[in-house]
Amino acid sequence: MSADFLQRCRDIAGPEHVLTDAADCAPFLTDWRGRFTGRALAVLQPNEPQQVAQLVRACADHRIALVPQGGRTGLVLGSVPDASGDAVVLSLSRMNRIRALDAVNRTMTVDAGCILHDIQQAAASVDCLFPLSLAAEGSCTIGGNLSTNAGGTAVLRYGNARELCLGLEVVTPHGELWSGLRGLRKDNTGYDLRDLFIGAEGTLGVITGAVLKLFPQPKGSMTALVALAAPRDALALLTLMQDQCGASLTGFELMSDYCLRLVATHFPHLPTPFVKRHPQYVLLEVSSSESEAHAAGLLEDALNAAVERGLADDAVLATSNAQSQSLWHLREHIPLAQAAAGKNIKHDISVPISGIADFIDSTDAKLQQAFPSCQVVCFGHLGDGNLHYNVAPPEGQPHDEFLAHQDAINRIVHDSVDEASGSISAEHGIGALKRDDLARYKSKVELDMMRAIKGALDPLGIMNPGKIL
Known part of the structure:
Protein backbone atom coordinates (compact mmCIF):
# COMPACT_ATOMS: atom_id res chain seq x y z
CA MET A 1 0.00 0.00 0.00
CA LEU A 92 5.17 23.88 3.49
CA SER A 93 8.58 25.48 3.01
CA ARG A 94 8.12 25.77 -0.77
CA MET A 95 4.91 27.74 -0.31
CA ASN A 96 6.51 31.10 0.40
CA ARG A 97 4.77 33.66 -1.83
CA ILE A 98 3.51 37.08 -0.81
CA ARG A 99 0.21 36.84 -2.69
CA ALA A 100 -1.10 40.39 -2.26
CA LEU A 101 -0.34 43.65 -0.46
CA ASP A 102 -3.11 46.18 0.18
CA ALA A 103 -1.68 49.27 1.87
CA VAL A 104 -5.09 51.00 1.96
CA ASN A 105 -6.90 48.08 3.59
CA ARG A 106 -3.70 47.46 5.55
CA THR A 107 -3.64 43.74 4.78
CA MET A 108 -1.21 41.25 3.30
CA THR A 109 -2.16 37.86 1.88
CA VAL A 110 0.60 35.25 2.16
CA ASP A 111 1.41 31.58 1.76
CA ALA A 112 1.73 29.67 5.02
CA GLY A 113 5.41 28.91 4.33
CA CYS A 114 6.48 32.56 4.26
CA ILE A 115 9.30 33.35 6.67
CA LEU A 116 8.20 35.85 9.32
CA HIS A 117 11.11 38.21 8.63
CA ASP A 118 10.21 38.30 4.93
CA ILE A 119 6.66 39.30 5.85
CA GLN A 120 7.97 42.08 8.09
CA GLN A 121 10.14 43.37 5.24
CA ALA A 122 7.30 43.21 2.73
CA ALA A 123 5.13 45.28 5.07
CA ALA A 124 7.91 47.82 5.50
CA SER A 125 8.21 48.17 1.71
CA VAL A 126 4.77 49.85 1.68
CA ASP A 127 5.50 51.84 4.86
CA CYS A 128 3.45 49.46 7.02
CA LEU A 129 4.23 47.34 10.07
CA PHE A 130 3.55 43.68 10.71
CA PRO A 131 4.28 43.64 14.44
CA LEU A 132 4.70 39.94 15.24
CA SER A 133 8.32 39.67 16.39
CA LEU A 134 10.09 36.55 17.68
CA ALA A 135 13.67 35.50 18.28
CA ALA A 136 13.22 32.87 15.54
CA GLU A 137 11.73 35.31 13.00
CA GLY A 138 14.53 34.62 10.51
CA SER A 139 13.44 30.99 10.12
CA CYS A 140 9.94 30.47 11.55
CA THR A 141 6.99 30.54 9.15
CA ILE A 142 3.67 32.30 9.45
CA GLY A 143 1.76 29.02 9.19
CA GLY A 144 3.58 27.72 12.25
CA ASN A 145 3.11 31.05 14.02
CA LEU A 146 -0.64 30.85 13.47
CA SER A 147 -0.84 27.15 14.28
CA THR A 148 0.66 27.84 17.71
CA ASN A 149 -0.88 31.32 18.15
CA ALA A 150 2.61 32.73 18.65
CA GLY A 151 3.18 35.73 20.90
CA GLY A 152 6.53 37.49 20.94
CA THR A 153 7.69 40.86 22.17
CA ALA A 154 4.88 43.10 20.87
CA VAL A 155 1.83 41.32 22.32
CA LEU A 156 1.39 44.10 24.87
CA ARG A 157 0.48 46.56 22.10
CA TYR A 158 -0.68 44.42 19.16
CA GLY A 159 -1.79 41.06 20.54
CA ASN A 160 -0.94 37.43 19.69
CA ALA A 161 -0.89 35.98 16.18
CA ARG A 162 -4.63 35.39 16.47
CA GLU A 163 -5.26 39.14 16.71
CA LEU A 164 -3.04 39.78 13.69
CA CYS A 165 -4.91 37.44 11.31
CA LEU A 166 -8.11 38.40 9.49
CA GLY A 167 -8.59 35.35 7.30
CA LEU A 168 -7.30 31.85 6.60
CA GLU A 169 -7.06 29.30 3.83
CA VAL A 170 -7.11 25.74 5.18
CA VAL A 171 -7.05 22.21 3.80
CA THR A 172 -9.39 20.04 5.84
CA PRO A 173 -8.57 16.45 6.92
CA HIS A 174 -10.78 15.27 4.05
CA GLY A 175 -8.60 17.07 1.51
CA GLU A 176 -11.03 19.92 0.83
CA LEU A 177 -9.73 23.46 0.39
CA TRP A 178 -11.56 26.10 2.43
CA SER A 179 -10.79 29.66 1.39
CA GLY A 180 -11.57 32.20 4.09
CA LEU A 181 -9.09 34.78 2.80
CA ARG A 182 -11.26 37.79 3.51
CA GLY A 183 -9.58 40.99 4.64
CA LEU A 184 -12.56 42.06 6.73
CA ARG A 185 -12.52 43.59 10.19
CA LYS A 186 -16.19 42.72 10.56
CA ASP A 187 -17.70 39.44 9.37
CA ASN A 188 -20.49 38.22 11.62
CA THR A 189 -21.73 35.28 9.54
CA GLY A 190 -21.75 32.34 11.89
CA TYR A 191 -19.05 30.26 13.56
CA ASP A 192 -15.57 31.78 13.47
CA LEU A 193 -13.76 28.95 11.70
CA ARG A 194 -10.57 31.01 11.52
CA ASP A 195 -10.17 30.98 15.29
CA LEU A 196 -10.77 27.24 15.37
CA PHE A 197 -7.65 26.53 13.31
CA ILE A 198 -5.41 29.18 14.90
CA GLY A 199 -3.66 27.55 17.84
CA ALA A 200 -4.76 24.03 16.83
CA GLU A 201 -1.18 22.98 15.94
CA GLY A 202 -2.22 21.28 12.72
CA THR A 203 -4.51 18.79 14.45
CA LEU A 204 -7.67 20.03 12.71
CA GLY A 205 -6.37 21.00 9.27
CA VAL A 206 -3.42 22.44 7.34
CA ILE A 207 -3.16 26.23 7.14
CA THR A 208 -2.00 27.08 3.61
CA GLY A 209 -2.55 30.84 3.48
CA ALA A 210 -3.50 33.83 5.61
CA VAL A 211 -4.64 37.45 5.43
CA LEU A 212 -2.58 39.41 7.91
CA LYS A 213 -3.36 42.72 9.55
CA LEU A 214 -0.91 45.58 8.96
CA PHE A 215 -0.39 48.77 10.95
CA PRO A 216 1.10 52.20 10.33
CA GLN A 217 4.86 52.35 10.79
CA PRO A 218 5.71 54.25 14.01
CA LYS A 219 7.30 57.63 13.32
CA GLY A 220 9.70 57.08 16.18
CA SER A 221 10.56 54.67 18.99
CA MET A 222 12.79 54.75 22.04
CA THR A 223 14.28 51.92 24.09
CA ALA A 224 15.53 51.83 27.66
CA LEU A 225 16.94 49.22 30.01
CA VAL A 226 15.88 49.76 33.62
CA ALA A 227 17.55 48.19 36.66
CA LEU A 228 15.26 47.10 39.50
CA ALA A 229 15.44 45.45 42.89
CA ALA A 230 12.66 42.88 42.45
CA PRO A 231 9.88 41.64 40.15
CA ARG A 232 7.37 43.45 42.36
CA ASP A 233 9.00 46.74 41.37
CA ALA A 234 8.66 45.71 37.72
CA LEU A 235 4.89 45.36 38.17
CA ALA A 236 4.68 48.82 39.70
CA LEU A 237 6.80 50.16 36.84
CA LEU A 238 4.48 48.52 34.30
CA THR A 239 1.46 50.24 35.83
CA LEU A 240 3.29 53.57 35.80
CA MET A 241 4.39 53.18 32.18
CA GLN A 242 0.88 52.23 31.06
CA ASP A 243 -0.62 55.18 32.92
CA GLN A 244 1.83 57.64 31.38
CA CYS A 245 2.37 56.15 27.91
CA GLY A 246 -0.86 54.29 27.17
CA ALA A 247 -0.83 52.39 23.88
CA SER A 248 2.59 53.88 23.04
CA LEU A 249 4.14 51.28 25.37
CA THR A 250 4.96 48.49 22.89
CA GLY A 251 7.49 46.38 24.80
CA PHE A 252 8.00 45.44 28.45
CA GLU A 253 10.42 42.54 28.96
CA LEU A 254 11.61 41.22 32.33
CA MET A 255 15.10 39.68 32.66
CA SER A 256 16.85 38.48 35.79
CA ASP A 257 20.49 39.23 36.57
CA TYR A 258 21.35 35.58 35.97
CA CYS A 259 19.97 35.88 32.42
CA LEU A 260 22.27 38.79 31.59
CA ARG A 261 25.24 37.08 33.21
CA LEU A 262 24.65 34.10 30.93
CA VAL A 263 24.59 36.42 27.91
CA ALA A 264 27.77 38.19 29.05
CA THR A 265 29.53 34.85 29.48
CA HIS A 266 28.65 33.40 26.09
CA PHE A 267 28.37 36.58 24.03
CA PRO A 268 31.02 38.91 25.48
CA HIS A 269 30.85 41.21 22.43
CA LEU A 270 27.39 42.41 23.51
CA PRO A 271 27.25 45.54 25.71
CA THR A 272 27.24 45.51 29.50
CA PRO A 273 25.02 48.52 30.18
CA PHE A 274 25.59 48.80 33.95
CA VAL A 275 28.81 48.74 35.94
CA LYS A 276 26.95 47.50 38.99
CA ARG A 277 24.83 44.34 38.92
CA HIS A 278 21.14 44.51 39.81
CA PRO A 279 18.69 41.71 40.67
CA GLN A 280 16.24 42.42 37.84
CA TYR A 281 16.01 44.38 34.60
CA VAL A 282 13.17 45.56 32.38
CA LEU A 283 13.63 46.33 28.71
CA LEU A 284 11.13 49.01 27.64
CA GLU A 285 10.09 50.27 24.24
CA VAL A 286 7.87 53.25 23.55
CA SER A 287 6.66 53.97 20.02
CA SER A 288 5.02 57.14 18.75
CA SER A 289 2.85 57.89 15.74
CA GLU A 290 4.08 61.50 15.92
CA SER A 291 7.87 61.63 16.09
CA GLU A 292 11.07 60.31 17.67
CA ALA A 293 11.08 63.35 19.95
CA HIS A 294 7.58 62.54 21.17
CA ALA A 295 8.57 58.94 21.96
CA ALA A 296 11.68 60.17 23.79
CA GLY A 297 9.66 62.65 25.80
CA LEU A 298 7.13 60.02 26.87
CA LEU A 299 9.84 57.60 27.95
CA GLU A 300 12.01 60.15 29.74
CA ASP A 301 9.07 61.57 31.70
CA ALA A 302 7.95 58.09 32.76
CA LEU A 303 11.46 57.04 33.78
CA ASN A 304 11.93 60.22 35.82
CA ALA A 305 8.70 59.43 37.65
CA ALA A 306 9.88 55.87 38.25
CA VAL A 307 13.14 57.06 39.80
CA GLU A 308 11.31 59.57 41.97
CA ARG A 309 9.02 56.84 43.28
CA GLY A 310 11.92 54.51 44.01
CA LEU A 311 10.89 51.92 41.43
CA ALA A 312 14.06 52.12 39.33
CA ASP A 313 17.61 51.86 40.65
CA ASP A 314 19.20 52.91 37.36
CA ALA A 315 18.35 53.24 33.68
CA VAL A 316 20.08 53.38 30.30
CA LEU A 317 18.28 55.18 27.48
CA ALA A 318 19.26 54.32 23.91
CA THR A 319 20.14 57.45 21.95
CA SER A 320 20.44 55.79 18.53
CA ASN A 321 18.96 52.93 16.57
CA ALA A 322 22.22 51.00 16.98
CA GLN A 323 22.08 51.35 20.77
CA SER A 324 18.44 50.28 20.76
CA GLN A 325 19.30 47.17 18.75
CA SER A 326 22.15 46.39 21.16
CA LEU A 327 19.77 46.45 24.11
CA TRP A 328 17.30 44.19 22.29
CA HIS A 329 20.14 41.84 21.40
CA LEU A 330 20.67 41.27 25.13
CA ARG A 331 17.09 40.03 25.45
CA GLU A 332 17.14 38.03 22.22
CA HIS A 333 20.38 36.25 23.09
CA ILE A 334 19.12 34.80 26.37
CA PRO A 335 17.81 31.57 24.75
CA LEU A 336 21.03 31.28 22.74
CA ALA A 337 23.12 31.76 25.88
CA GLN A 338 21.07 29.07 27.62
CA ALA A 339 21.71 26.66 24.76
CA ALA A 340 25.44 27.45 24.88
CA ALA A 341 25.49 26.85 28.64
CA GLY A 342 23.95 23.39 28.28
CA LYS A 343 20.63 21.62 28.69
CA ASN A 344 17.88 23.05 30.86
CA ILE A 345 14.22 22.44 31.60
CA LYS A 346 12.04 24.98 29.82
CA HIS A 347 8.64 26.32 30.81
CA ASP A 348 6.51 28.70 28.75
CA ILE A 349 3.88 29.82 31.23
CA SER A 350 1.50 32.68 31.87
CA VAL A 351 -0.18 33.93 35.01
CA PRO A 352 -2.31 37.00 35.68
CA ILE A 353 0.06 39.97 35.58
CA SER A 354 -0.78 40.96 39.14
CA GLY A 355 0.34 37.52 40.37
CA ILE A 356 3.73 37.35 38.65
CA ALA A 357 5.84 38.51 41.59
CA ASP A 358 4.17 36.06 43.99
CA PHE A 359 4.55 33.27 41.43
CA ILE A 360 8.28 33.89 41.00
CA ASP A 361 8.92 34.16 44.74
CA SER A 362 6.97 31.05 45.70
CA THR A 363 8.13 28.86 42.81
CA ASP A 364 11.77 29.85 43.28
CA ALA A 365 11.47 28.81 46.93
CA LYS A 366 9.81 25.46 46.12
CA LEU A 367 12.49 24.60 43.57
CA GLN A 368 15.33 25.49 45.93
CA GLN A 369 13.81 23.34 48.63
CA ALA A 370 13.47 20.35 46.30
CA PHE A 371 16.64 20.89 44.24
CA PRO A 372 19.09 23.05 46.20
CA SER A 373 21.27 25.43 44.16
CA CYS A 374 19.35 24.88 40.93
CA GLN A 375 19.50 27.98 38.75
CA VAL A 376 16.33 29.67 37.49
CA VAL A 377 16.55 31.48 34.16
CA CYS A 378 13.47 33.69 34.32
CA PHE A 379 12.69 36.17 31.55
CA GLY A 380 9.86 37.09 29.26
CA HIS A 381 6.97 39.28 28.30
CA LEU A 382 5.92 40.72 31.65
CA GLY A 383 3.47 43.10 29.97
CA ASP A 384 1.21 40.22 28.94
CA GLY A 385 1.94 37.84 31.83
CA ASN A 386 4.09 35.40 29.83
CA LEU A 387 7.31 34.15 31.43
CA HIS A 388 9.93 31.76 30.16
CA TYR A 389 10.66 30.17 33.51
CA ASN A 390 13.53 27.77 32.84
CA VAL A 391 15.48 25.68 35.34
CA ALA A 392 19.17 24.83 34.91
CA PRO A 393 21.32 22.46 37.02
CA PRO A 394 23.45 23.63 39.92
CA GLU A 395 26.91 24.67 38.87
CA GLY A 396 29.06 21.59 38.35
CA GLN A 397 26.23 19.05 38.14
CA PRO A 398 26.10 17.10 34.84
CA HIS A 399 23.21 18.33 32.73
CA ASP A 400 21.90 14.89 31.78
CA GLU A 401 21.87 13.91 35.45
CA PHE A 402 19.78 16.98 36.25
CA LEU A 403 17.40 16.34 33.34
CA ALA A 404 16.44 13.08 34.99
CA HIS A 405 14.42 15.26 37.40
CA GLN A 406 12.45 16.91 34.60
CA ASP A 407 9.07 15.41 35.50
CA ALA A 408 9.40 16.43 39.15
CA ILE A 409 10.48 19.96 38.23
CA ASN A 410 7.69 20.31 35.69
CA ARG A 411 5.21 19.23 38.35
CA ILE A 412 6.43 21.88 40.81
CA VAL A 413 6.32 24.66 38.22
CA HIS A 414 3.03 23.67 36.62
CA ASP A 415 1.31 23.13 39.97
CA SER A 416 2.38 26.66 40.91
CA VAL A 417 1.01 27.95 37.61
CA ASP A 418 -2.29 26.17 38.22
CA GLU A 419 -2.52 27.57 41.76
CA ALA A 420 -2.04 31.05 40.26
CA SER A 421 -4.88 30.46 37.73
CA GLY A 422 -2.36 30.48 34.91
CA SER A 423 -1.56 28.47 31.77
CA ILE A 424 1.18 25.87 31.26
CA SER A 425 1.61 27.06 27.66
CA ALA A 426 1.51 30.74 26.82
CA GLU A 427 2.88 30.89 23.27
CA HIS A 428 4.69 27.67 22.31
CA GLY A 429 1.71 25.30 22.21
CA ILE A 430 1.23 21.81 23.65
CA GLY A 431 2.61 19.50 20.97
CA ALA A 432 3.59 16.06 22.22
CA LEU A 433 5.81 17.36 25.01
CA LYS A 434 3.03 18.83 27.19
CA ARG A 435 0.19 16.53 26.17
CA ASP A 436 0.11 14.61 29.45
CA ASP A 437 0.39 17.81 31.47
CA LEU A 438 -2.56 19.29 29.58
CA ALA A 439 -4.66 16.31 30.62
CA ARG A 440 -3.73 17.02 34.23
CA TYR A 441 -4.63 20.70 34.27
CA LYS A 442 -7.54 21.00 31.81
CA SER A 443 -11.01 20.17 33.12
CA LYS A 444 -12.87 17.12 31.85
CA VAL A 445 -15.45 19.40 30.26
CA GLU A 446 -12.78 21.27 28.28
CA LEU A 447 -11.04 18.09 27.17
CA ASP A 448 -14.32 16.46 26.13
CA MET A 449 -15.22 19.48 23.99
CA MET A 450 -11.76 19.48 22.39
CA ARG A 451 -12.04 15.76 21.62
CA ALA A 452 -15.51 16.27 20.14
CA ILE A 453 -14.18 18.96 17.78
CA LYS A 454 -11.22 16.79 16.82
CA GLY A 455 -13.47 13.80 16.18
CA ALA A 456 -15.92 15.82 14.09
CA LEU A 457 -13.30 17.42 11.84
CA ASP A 458 -10.74 14.60 11.73
CA PRO A 459 -12.66 11.33 12.20
CA LEU A 460 -9.78 9.28 10.80
CA GLY A 461 -7.34 10.82 13.27
CA ILE A 462 -4.70 11.47 10.59
CA MET A 463 -3.93 15.13 11.36
CA ASN A 464 -0.78 15.48 13.49
CA PRO A 465 -1.65 12.50 15.72
CA GLY A 466 -0.38 12.47 19.27
CA LYS A 467 -0.26 16.26 19.52
CA ILE A 468 -2.34 18.19 22.09
CA LEU A 469 -4.73 15.28 22.81
Missing part, protein backbone atom coordinates in the same frame (compact mmCIF):
# COMPACT_ATOMS: atom_id res chain seq x y z
CA SER A 2 2.78 2.46 0.85
CA ALA A 3 4.25 2.04 -2.65
CA ASP A 4 0.92 2.96 -4.25
CA PHE A 5 0.54 5.88 -1.85
CA LEU A 6 4.03 7.21 -2.53
CA GLN A 7 3.54 6.95 -6.29
CA ARG A 8 0.32 8.92 -5.98
CA CYS A 9 2.21 11.60 -4.00
CA ARG A 10 4.91 11.73 -6.69
CA ASP A 11 2.26 12.20 -9.35
CA ILE A 12 0.86 15.15 -7.38
CA ALA A 13 3.99 17.00 -6.19
CA GLY A 14 6.64 15.67 -8.56
CA PRO A 15 9.15 12.89 -7.78
CA GLU A 16 11.82 15.32 -6.57
CA HIS A 17 9.44 16.67 -3.92
CA VAL A 18 8.61 13.35 -2.29
CA LEU A 19 11.66 12.60 -0.17
CA THR A 20 12.24 9.06 1.05
CA ASP A 21 16.03 8.84 1.27
CA ALA A 22 17.18 8.88 4.90
CA ALA A 23 19.73 11.64 4.35
CA ASP A 24 17.20 13.83 2.54
CA CYS A 25 14.56 13.34 5.22
CA ALA A 26 16.88 13.82 8.21
CA PRO A 27 16.63 17.65 8.49
CA PHE A 28 12.83 17.39 8.81
CA LEU A 29 12.77 14.79 11.60
CA THR A 30 14.64 16.40 14.51
CA ASP A 31 13.18 19.03 16.80
CA TRP A 32 14.78 22.47 17.11
CA ARG A 33 16.48 21.67 20.43
CA GLY A 34 17.99 18.47 19.03
CA ARG A 35 16.56 16.27 21.76
CA PHE A 36 14.22 14.09 19.72
CA THR A 37 14.40 12.56 16.26
CA GLY A 38 11.37 10.87 14.75
CA ARG A 39 10.88 8.76 11.65
CA ALA A 40 8.71 9.29 8.59
CA LEU A 41 7.45 7.33 5.63
CA ALA A 42 8.31 10.34 3.44
CA VAL A 43 8.62 14.11 3.41
CA LEU A 44 6.15 15.77 1.04
CA GLN A 45 6.89 19.26 -0.34
CA PRO A 46 3.91 20.81 -2.12
CA ASN A 47 4.17 24.27 -3.71
CA GLU A 48 0.52 25.35 -3.88
CA PRO A 49 -2.70 24.88 -1.89
CA GLN A 50 -4.25 22.58 -4.49
CA GLN A 51 -1.29 20.21 -4.15
CA VAL A 52 -1.73 20.25 -0.37
CA ALA A 53 -5.38 19.33 -0.79
CA GLN A 54 -4.56 16.47 -3.14
CA LEU A 55 -1.84 15.14 -0.84
CA VAL A 56 -4.10 15.27 2.20
CA ARG A 57 -6.81 13.48 0.23
CA ALA A 58 -4.28 10.79 -0.64
CA CYS A 59 -3.39 10.46 3.03
CA ALA A 60 -7.06 10.12 3.94
CA ASP A 61 -7.69 7.51 1.24
CA HIS A 62 -4.70 5.43 2.36
CA ARG A 63 -5.19 6.10 6.11
CA ILE A 64 -1.72 7.65 6.34
CA ALA A 65 -1.11 10.13 9.19
CA LEU A 66 0.53 13.45 8.35
CA VAL A 67 2.52 16.02 10.31
CA PRO A 68 2.28 19.61 8.97
CA GLN A 69 5.59 21.42 9.28
CA GLY A 70 6.79 24.99 8.90
CA GLY A 71 10.18 26.32 10.00
CA ARG A 72 10.76 23.62 12.66
CA THR A 73 11.48 26.20 15.38
CA GLY A 74 8.91 24.86 17.87
CA LEU A 75 9.92 23.71 21.33
CA VAL A 76 7.18 21.19 22.22
CA LEU A 77 7.61 18.47 19.55
CA GLY A 78 4.59 19.74 17.67
CA SER A 79 6.02 19.65 14.14
CA VAL A 80 8.06 16.43 14.11
CA PRO A 81 6.74 12.89 13.63
CA ASP A 82 6.91 10.20 16.29
CA ALA A 83 9.26 7.22 16.19
CA SER A 84 6.85 4.83 14.44
CA GLY A 85 7.76 5.85 10.89
CA ASP A 86 4.12 5.47 9.82
CA ALA A 87 3.40 9.16 9.14
CA VAL A 88 4.50 11.56 6.43
CA VAL A 89 5.83 15.05 7.02
CA LEU A 90 4.02 17.72 5.02
CA SER A 91 6.56 20.55 4.68
